[in-house]
Amino acid sequence: MTRIFLFILFFVGVGMSSLAQQIAKTNSGRVVVLFDNGTWKYVGDKADDKGKTMTAAITAKVKVINAKVELKDAETEKLNFIKGPSAKLLKYFKHKNIVNADFNLVSKDGKVSLMIDWKVMTAEAFAYFGYIKEGSKISLELMGGKVVDLIYTEEFEPKEYEKYGFSTYKTQLNLSLEQIALLQSNIVTKATMTWTKRSEEYKITNPAYFVNELPKLMK
Numbered sequence: 001m002t003r004i005f006l007f008i009l010f011f012v013g014v015g016m017s018s019l020a021q022q023i024a025k026t027n028s029g030r031v032v033v034l035f036d037n038g039t040w041k042y043v044g045d046k047a048d049d050k051g052k053t054m055t056a057a058i059t060a061k062v063k064v065i066n067a068k069v070e071l072k073d074a075e076t077e078k079l080n081f082i083k084g085p086s087a088k089l090l091k092y093f094k095h096k097n098i099v100n101a102d103f104n105l106v107s108k109d110g111k112v113s114l115m116i117d118w119k120v121m122t123a124e125a126f127a128y129f130g131y132i133k134e135g136s137k138i139s140l141e142l143m144g145g146k147v148v149d150l151i152y153t154e155e156f157e158p159k160e161y162e163k164y165g166f167s168t169y170k171t172q173l174n175l176s177l178e179q180i181a182l183l184q185s186n187i188v189t190k191a192t193m194t195w196t197k198r199s200e201e202y203k204i205t206n207p208a209y210f211v212n213e214l215p216k217l218m219k
Helices: 002-019 049-059 125-131 177-183 209-217
Strands: 020-025 031-035 040-042 079-085 098-108 112-121 137-142 148-150 159-161 166-175 188-194 199-202
Touching: 079 199, 079 209, 098 199, 098 209, 112 125, 125 166, 137 177, 148 166, 148 177, 166 177, 177 209
Parallel strands: none
Antiparallel strands: 020 031, 031 040, 079 098, 098 112, 112 166, 137 148, 137 188, 159 166, 188 199
């Protein structure tokens, strides 16, 4: 019976490994496994030898960037990071209430820019959200509670497509080396955007985005 039980555990473990989309480390040093279905779990919660061994093995795979990060000129592909309902739009629209944001990173001359293409499912984005002014920010809360504020240094107005029923904001902001180090070694649990007319928290579709994409800019 014991052999059968261990046999089943082995294949459950293999199945979980095949589902694991990503691994990442929290601010406190704990390791989490991210699955394709959007769920996650801590590794090594139990203080047994097996848990410690697994934690050590996975920790060895997590690359933490320090202040001496070396960047190369590169650009990543555009990927979705935010897609979910707006609390404000939900009050007025039953279906067309989604805010979407696609991210890609550009590294040039030792500086990293985050390009964000916002798409708001209303042709009157300015009326509901206003514009993005200098000092507007996206606050990203990391696993463990630390918050990284990504601040805009330029103003961006929406482009409204009345015929198609949506608006876009094509924007850019810069990442500091400190922010790069934090984002590259932690998953994001919350994202809050501060527009000129309101702040809203949005659903994250890709919590390991920076863990995956920032290393592509490193030498």
